[in-house]
Amino acid sequence: MQEENKSHDLENRLIDFAVQxxxxxxxxxxxxxxxxxxxxxxxxxxxxxxxxxxxxSAESRTDFIHKMRICLKELRETRVWxxxxxxxxxxxxxxxxxxLLDENNQLISIFVTSIKTANSKKATGRFDLGVAILYERxxx
Numbered sequence: 838m839q840e841e842n843k844s845h846d847l848e849n850r851l852i853d854f855a856v857q858x859x860x861x862x863x864x865x866x867x868x869x870x871x872x873x874x875x876x877x878x879x880x881x882x883x884x885x886x887x888x889x890x891x892x893x894s895a896e897s898r899t900d901f902i903h904k905m906r907i908c909l910k911e912l913r914e915t916r917v918w919x920x921x922x923x924x925x926x927x928x929x930x931x932x933x934x935x936x937l938l939d940e941n942n943q944l945i946s947i948f949v950t951s952i953k954t955a956n957s958k959k960a961t962g963r964f965d966l967g968v969a970i971l972y973e974r975x976x977x
Contacts (some may be wrong), residue, residue, distance in 0.1 A: 839913075843956065848893075851886035854940055856917065857932075858882030864931040865922070874918060882915040885944070902955050909948040916941050 859882075862875035885908040892908065895901035919934045919941060 838931060848889055850944065851889050851939070854937070854944065855883040855886045857937055857940075861922070861930075861932055861934060861937060864929075866929070868926065878915065878918045878922075879919065881911045883941065884908075884911040885915075898955070902952060905948060905952050905955065909945065909952065909976065911947060912941060912945050 851855075858878055862878045865871040865875045865878075874903065875878050888904055888908045892901055892904035896902055916938065922930075923934045923938065
């Protein structure tokens with residue numbers, strides 16, 4: 838039951854992250870560059886929540902790991918776009934990407950750890966899709 842709650846907590850964090858990404862994208866300037874960056878941010882910043890949902894229903898160990906890696910890939914792409922927005926130093930931006938970058942880095946760490954855990958359990962043959970998701974809150 839506890840692992841299910843951790844899984845649900847992570848899903849909620851990913852959904853909250855997606856909402857914040859959308860809000861940030863909506864505040865970018867309505868220019869050619871702003872629209873392009875907003876579109877990219879929305880695509881890669883909302884994708885991890887949906888892909889994580891798919892990972893929870895994985896058909897095999899390999900499928901689970903593959904879907905988790907897609908989440909990680911999208912989070913890393915999101916990080917690049919957030920860094921770009923931060924460096925643009927847009928004066929009228931309603932929300933700064935600092936908090937989103939912090940959450941993004943925490944999510945990346947969670948997925949890296951989860952993938953390592955899933956791979957090690959796969960290698961030893963001790964793998965249960967229901968408990969393969971490792972979720973740790975920042976204890977600092």
